Amino acid sequence: MRSWRFAGFTLANFPPRLDRRTVWFLLHSWVFLVVSDITALVGGLSRAAAKSAVRDERKPAGGRDDVRPPSGNTGVEITRDVPRRPRPDDGVGVSVGWLSCTWVGQWDTVKAFTDWAAAFVGELAPVSRRWRGYDVVYVAEHDVLLGVRERECGALELHLDVPASVLENMTHDALYAFLLFVANYALNVSRCDVTLDDWMKLVTPADLDALTSGGADVYALNKELCVTRAEQSQFIRSKGPKGGDTWYLGGTSGEARLRVYDKSRESGGEVDAIRWELQLRGDRAKDAVVSLALEAHIKAGGDVGLRDAGGAELAGYMGEWAAQQLVRFVDFRDRSADSNITRCPRLRWWTALVLNAEKARPVVVAPPVTVERMHKYADTAFPSWLATLADSAAGVKGLSPEEWLSEMVDRGRERRSPRHALALLSAGVIL
Numbered sequence: 001m002r003s004w005r006f007a008g009f010t011l012a013n014f015p016p017r018l019d020r021r022t023v024w025f026l027l028h029s030w031v032f033l034v035v036s037d038i039t040a041l042v043g044g045l046s047r048a049a050a051k052s053a054v055r056d057e058r059k060p061a062g063g064r065d066d067v068r069p070p071s072g073n074t075g076v077e078i079t080r081d082v083p084r085r086p087r088p089d090d091g092v093g094v095s096v097g098w099l100s101c102t103w104v105g106q107w108d109t110v111k112a113f114t115d116w117a118a119a120f121v122g123e124l125a126p127v128s129r130r131w132r133g134y135d136v137v138y139v140a141e142h143d144v145l146l147g148v149r150e151r152e153c154g155a156l157e158l159h160l161d162v163p164a165s166v167l168e169n170m171t172h173d174a175l176y177a178f179l180l181f182v183a184n185y186a187l188n189v190s191r192c193d194v195t196l197d198d199w200m201k202l203v204t205p206a207d208l209d210a211l212t213s214g215g216a217d218v219y220a221l222n223k224e225l226c227v228t229r230a231e232q233s234q235f236i237r238s239k240g241p242k243g244g245d246t247w248y249l250g251g252t253s254g255e256a257r258l259r260v261y262d263k264s265r266e267s268g269g270e271v272d273a274i275r276w277e278l279q280l281r282g283d284r285a286k287d288a289v290v291s292l293a294l295e296a297h298i299k300a301g302g303d304v305g306l307r308d309a310g311g312a313e314l315a316g317y318m319g320e321w322a323a324q325q326l327v328r329f330v331d332f333r334d335r336s337a338d339s340n341i342t343r344c345p346r347l348r349w350w351t352a353l354v355l356n357a358e359k360a361r362p363v364v365v366a367p368p369v370t371v372e373r374m375h376k377y378a379d380t381a382f383p384s385w386l387a388t389l390a391d392s393a394a395g396v397k398g399l400s401p402e403e404w405l406s407e408m409v410d411r412g413r414e415r416r417s418p419r420h421a422l423a424l425l426s427a428g429v430i431l
Contacts, residue, residue, distance in 0.1 A: 091198070091199045091200040091356055092196060092197065092198055092199065092200075092319070092353065092356040092357050093197040093199065093273070094194075094195065094197075094318050094319050094322040094357060095164065095167065095168050095195045095197075095318075096164075096167050096175070096179070096192065096193065096194070096195070096292075097164040097167070097193030097194065097195035097277055098161075098162070098163055098164055098167075098191055098192065098193035098279075099160075099161075099162045099167060099182070099189070099191070099192055099193075099289070100160070100162075100189065100191040100192075100285075101159070101160055101182050101186040101188065101189045101190070101289075102157065102158065102159045102160075102186060102187050102188040102189075102190065103157070103158045103160075103185060103186055103187060104151065104155050104156070104157050104158075104187045105155035105156065106158075106186075106187075107156055107158060108156065109156070110136075110138075110148055110156070110158070113146075113158055114138065114146070115380075117146075117160070118380045118381070119174070119380075119381060120162075120166075120170060120174060120177075120178045121140050121144045121160075121162055121166050122140040122141045122142075122144065122166070123140060123376065123380055124138040124139065124140045124144070124146050125138060125139060125140070126138050127139050131145060131147055132147055132159070133147075133149075134147030134148060134149055134159065135149065136148040136149065140166075141166075142163060142165040142166045142169075143161075143163050143165075144160070144161065144162055144163065144166055145160070145161045146158065146159070146160050146161075147159040164193070164195065171311060172311025172312065172314055172315045173311035174311070175311065175314060176293070176296055176300075176310040176311045176313070176314040177310075179289060179292060179293040179296075180294075180296075180297055180310070182289055182293070183289050183290045183292075183293035183294060184293075186286075188286065189285045189286040189289050190281060190282070190285060191279065191280065191281050191285050192280045192285035192286075192288050192289050193277055193278065193279050193280070194277075194278040194280065194288065194321075194322050194325045194326065195275065195276070195277050195278075195322075196275070196276040196278075196322050196323075196326065196353075196357055197263060197271060197273035197274070197275050197276075198273055198274040198275075198276065198353055199272065199273040200352075200356075201273070201274050202274075202349040202352055202353050203274070203349050203350075203353075204245065204262070204274060205235065205244075205245035205246055205247035205260050205261060205262070205274075206235070206245050206247075208235075208247045208260060209233070209235035209245075209247050211225055211226070211332075212225075212226060212233050212249075221233050223335070224335055225332055225333065225334060225335065225347065226330055226331065226332050226333070227330070227331040227332075227333055227335070227341055228249065228250075228329065228330040228331070230249050230251070230254070230256075230258075230329070230330070231251075232249075232250070232251055233247065233248060233249045233250075234247070234248040235247050236248070242265055242266050242268070243265065244261060244262040244265040244266065245261065245262060246259060246260070246261040247259075247260045247261070248260075249329075249330060250329070254281075255280065255281050255283065255284040255285075256278065256279070256280055256281070256329045257278075257279045258276065258277070258279075258326075258329060258330060259275075259276075259277045259278075259279065260274065260275065260276050260277070261274070261275055261277075262274060262275075263275035276326065278325055278329060280325070288321075288325055291321065292314070292317070292318065292321045293314075295317055295321070296310050296313045296314035296317050297310055297313075299313035299316070299317060300312075300313045319357050319358050320357075320358045322357055323354045323355075323357040323358045326354070326357070327354060331346070331350075332346060332347045332350040333345060333346050333347065333350075334347065371424065371429075386405075389404070390404060390405060
């Protein structure tokens, strides 16, 4: 008989005699328990790491009024050469992102309207399609759409949709003239988008979602740090080459809705900024256009004849206008500081964004100059001017129409800029 001594105790007949079946059962049970423990440990560590990553991503880095974005552009990898838009001096760019307006009875014929609109949105051509209840539809480059119909009273109704790509290509003077005409004569402005690009990336959509979450009701909009009449927000993370985070504030049927997203991902790196896009509808849209155009008109002197010379005033006021429209919809303040909201301090990043927006100038993206574009524009805008000037050259300049035109061409060659030389080079003409 064998005996074992363990911790002061003597164990007799240990270990006991075991048959082969019992040994295999005990061995299998031991292996099963070990594997189960290892699996549970690995699973627990994975879940803890995932929860930590989500918390780090969604919560602000500092206190609740100290929202800081990541140091770089999150997840953006540019795999091709993308022409990047120049960063504004103040780190914020503003623009009118979309405009939808309707005229009724202002124009007698469609041709009269398309001739006027060609200088702003390009040549409009009829197409065979139906759009928003309009049986007669015209289109131009960059998805400009014009719907035409005649009302029962005989008045001609014209509805025009102008996207951001066209509005941003307008010069300041052209944008001023276009908005002033819309403000004065359009019967209705159904949509106007106020666009603000934050190139400093003071806050991200994920930060805004964390900022407006965490209240007593997990499904309610937390307004401890924001002042807004909106009652709902939404955070969406989409996948794909142009996917990213988007934060919405406000409903789809209201007069105002804010959308904040990573423009760098959406534009393929062309605009490396966080875009704040405030979509206004109905009376809010009309009020926004009128306030922008008329304020610029007043700053330009208020003369009825000043239709094409208010671009500088428009550019100087647009940043302040964009900040006003944004703050009117939402204002981020620490509401715990005072019972009077107007005395509650704004969050630091919001103060920086609003102040920089007030100093911002509108975005103007100059399209590339090509000979084809110049010919297309000249065919639309210049024939009547050239004919009138040529016919009056004898009385005004003492030259025949051919001599006057030859002199104008020679003067134009002397004043040609490098951009015109590049346009000629693209057409195969070497100077």
